[in-house]
Amino acid sequence: MDLDYTPEDLEFRRAARAWLAANVPTEPRPAEVQAGAAFDKAWQRRLYDGGWAGVNWPKEYGGLGLNGVRTLIWWEECERARAPGYERFTIALTHAGPTIITRGTEEHKAAYLENILKGETIWCQGFSEPGAGSDLAALKTRGEIDGDYLVVNGQKTWTSGAATAEFQELLIRTEPGSERHKGLTWIICDMSTPGITVQPISTMMGESDINATFYDNVRIPLKNVVGEVGGGWSVAMSTLAFERGNTFLRDQISMAGKVERAIELARKTVTADGNRAIEDKEIARKLADLKADAMGLRAMAIMNVSNIDRKGQPGPEGSMVKLLVSQVNKQLMEVVADLSGQPFLDYDGTRHSNEWTFDHMWSWVLTIAGGATEIQKEIIADRVLNLPRSR
């Protein structure tokens, strides 16, 4: 047990820090959908050209194959440099790509993986439906086999990035009359296929980068199926451990810095009573409490990468991280709203007009998307605690 870095780890940190210092974009990510996607592609391409794309993808698929500790270092350095996050490449890099690596054919791997790392293709996720969100297995969008094609009809929703994505990981019901987890198929859908309509959904943040996606006789080649026709549920779940280990690592690491920025804000904000917000003991102690929480989240990140490096998979902490990170974040945003007073409401419908206000609203996205808080508790109760099943 130790908190030490090897000389090689330190050299890696030095190299990452130097590269990020020279390459992190100075301009903020544009709020507008198309410009935002272009920014994400340019950043991913820069990572690729610099040799930093796919930090935890295996080397044989073009990634860096970093172990847990190096991945942690990478995200710490990204946080320090305020480097862009995955943004529109989240699905490609943390879900679709790893699923293809785990379950795809050689043809799939050759066709899709390198283009993701090069920043050429954005992927979106076609899982949730109006009647199947937390209860994903209730999904109804259907695919019928017609020769060498699956013909898809139905509707997906909450499709982040659908308007700019080249591809979609699509989960559909291909066995008529099948129920729940059976009869589903995971297929790669080219978003330029005729019959797909993307309709932006307006959100409380004012930005509209999530969408409803409609499928009207969309013909997708059967060769795009990953895994077996009818075996889609196991394909969709195959990267769960990967996600648990990695998706929230950046958020965990970021939280300490975010709390520190909120403390800075409290030091310089003059409240209605004429005092600095930090002089209010209630605000100061809430922030300190959240700083302690953030130290704990970082410790869980170290526990997480230790388990990955020692045992090949995250331990119980992997299932608990999303629950805790999103809750700590929401509490932090409540304190920031409290200490900011009326200027917190200065907001023109784009994130750059007031980053804290945007983040406040985004805190609900974090407690809902990717498995709502209530679903995270079900996962912990079922898989970690083995409590009697609720359903």
Next chain:
Amino acid sequence: MDLIPTDDQQQIIDLAADFIINELPLSRLFDAHYDADKARLQRQSMAQLGWMGIGLAEDGGGVGMTVVEEAFILREIGRVIGPTAIIPAILAAKLAHEAGLNGLRDALLSGEGGAALAVAEAPLSATADGVNGTARIYNVQDAQAVLAIVGDEALLLDASAAGLQELPWLDAFTPVARRDLAGLSVLARVPAAATVHNGLLLTAAYLTGLAEGAVAMVQEYAGIRETFGRKIGAYQAVRHPIAEGAARSEHAKSLLYVAALALRDGRDDVALQLSSAKVVAHRAATRNADINIQLHGGIGITNDLPAHHFMKRALMLAPWFGGRKPLLDALLDEPLLTI
């Protein structure tokens, strides 16, 4: 960088857990009262395992391990609401060794005597002769010395002539006295930082164990107890709070391990890590004690179950080596060295 105990460390944890299952099962607290003779025997059997001197150098009669192994042991003791007397005993043995008080040190290491902890009611002041001010004095049984933190000094006071009268006390398994410390002669005095840091770690470890023990207890009950024809663990109103409790425990445990390593290795951010660890562990212990009582229903408030002892012990440990408010006020300004 590795936060998983080594095989040797895991063996220490497993041995401690084995001892505790046999000697200190939670069931010992069912409708039980404090028994001074039993408490003495427990102290002596823990001393025989070397627990009072785990982190003390071998040439001082200790086991020669580190604060990390101390934290492992305290976490296991906390799980079963074990005796807190080991916390002042570990710290006093180190101070006695440092001050050349070999007789006191050896008495503590062997379990022949104990050490008590003074926690101030109002600010204490130290003079050349001793300490002025009233304190609660925890774990007075067989106490040969009282450990007191006064400003930036840690003092060992002579308890032999103290006449420590036990008070009626919420936590019935901890004998506590109250008195003005004036008149107790000084056995040793050293700068406080090392003792306070060590004390914060041991208390955080104990609190982490409490948090985990409370969740384990209610988790077991949720798998047995039936209402409305189903096990209560199947109801989301029950399983979700337990899931949150388990997450709080894991959060506290991870931070405890980081804080223990920071103390062992003398890292620059040790104060931030230790303060954070106690704040987070105390909150976890408090909230998990709450769900343990609440989800047991009526039986949870009775003496037939030890659920209430988790709550009482967490309350009792709140001010040890710094309460929540002073810890929060201090950690707010600690620089972040990790990013």
